[in-house]
Amino acid sequence: MRGDIARSYFYIEGRYDLKISTQNRKLYEVWARQASSGIRARNSYCAGQGQSHGLA
Template structure:
């Protein structure tokens, strides 16, 4: 069976868009013409392939630390709790997520809550940088001209 994939923002557009004046004038639709938003939205360091259903269900929910229950999306180790608006990724990508959040926060001056920052610091330590992250970082550099300095 072929799974349709799309590109997902690891840090949701809502998280970075809400700091821009255009967001208060109509959200993402109003920001489509804002150059700053377009650069942030298309930043390849923040984009990963995702199964469309998972991407849609995750919406702009915050990540949480529990381990996902397998089964909500077949064999995909990801869970969305709609009641409390939280998303639970598998442990092997938690560090990847953390380093993307650190990059976005640093590059675009996006504030992370204390709780979110602490969670990302823990994930960064628990899941060290792997070869795929290094490869992606080099590829993005070739296309976009910058690196994620949190990937070493």
């Protein structure tokens, strides 16, 4: 959820030429990294599950 919020702020910043404060940018970058690492872990787990059942 936080990663989605962070990516939304980055999109709005770029699309509407708004500025995010340095403090908030650092926070959103952490959120985005945590979300992407969670997605990679979930995908790896799911891929492993599919392969063990012969689905991949």
